[in-house]
Amino acid sequence: MNLRLLLLSECNRTCKGCCNKDFDLESLPVCNSFTGYEMVILTGGEPLLKPWLIINTAVAVRAENPTAKIVLYTARSVDPALFVSLLENHLDGITLTLHTRKDVASFITLNNLIKSMPSLAGKSLRLNVFRGINLGDTDLSQWKVKNEIQWIKECPLPSDEVFMRRYSSIQNVPAKLVAAPVRKVFQIIPDKALQAA
Numbered sequence: 001m002n003l004r005l006l007l008l009s010e011c012n013r014t015c016k017g018c019c020n021k022d023f024d025l026e027s028l029p030v031c032n033s034f035t036g037y038e039m040v041i042l043t044g045g046e047p048l049l050k051p052w053l054i055i056n057t058a059v060a061v062r063a064e065n066p067t068a069k070i071v072l073y074t075a076r077s078v079d080p081a082l083f084v085s086l087l088e089n090h091l092d093g094i095t096l097t098l099h100t101r102k103d104v105a106s107f108i109t110l111n112n113l114i115k116s117m118p119s120l121a122g123k124s125l126r127l128n129v130f131r132g133i134n135l136g137d138t139d140l141s142q143w144k145v146k147n148e149i150q151w152i153k154e155c156p157l158p159s160d161e162v163f164m165r166r167y168s169s170i171q172n173v174p175a176k177l178v179a180a181p182v183r184k185v186f187q188i189i190p191d192k193a194l195q196a197a
């Protein structure tokens with residue numbers, strides 16, 4: 001069984017077919033244990049808007065269930081350094097979705113960085129490309145690619161997945177819920193954000 005784990009509901013996009021509109025996210029059960037899952041899928045919202053939540057959760061999952069694969073779902077490729085750092089240090093894989101043509105330029109920068117990093121060999125990289133996006137002759141050999149993606153009505157959960165949330169509040173995660181060492185790692189970037197969280 002896999003766990004789909006909502007870290008936050010916040011997102012910087014307003015996709016017309018967003019699956020989150022089909023779920024009552026606030027009524028999802030809060031996950032109290034990571035034991036027994038083969039895979040934990042971190043999702044949002046856009047988790048990369050608050051990367052310390054990803055680290056906080058990955059550390060907690062590893063402590064409780066060291067064999068579980070941890071995978072991040074994201075649509076954000078605009079910060080390649082952050083993307084590869086999380087992948088290298090905390091995650092087993094990332095599934096990246098390109099929603100619009102505007103995503104292509106940042107994706108190509110990210111793709112070039114990934115290709116230059118042998119340390120990422122063995123990580124799972126999946127790329128969902130929405131219909132209408134053309135990546136031309138971009139070398140996608142690092143990725144398992146799904147092209148021609150379209151919105152799915154009502155977004156049914158796979159039968160081998162349960163959907164829960166990580167925090168009791170998914171809109172405004174209190175800073176006190178984020179482990180101190182994680183706050184220290186990110187003290188330069190999100191100090192203000194942590195205050196706001």
Ligand code: SF4
Pocket residue numbers: 011012013014015017018019020044045046075
């Ligand atoms: S990027 Fe994902 S979470 Fe954000 S609005 Fe689009 S589908 Fe929803």
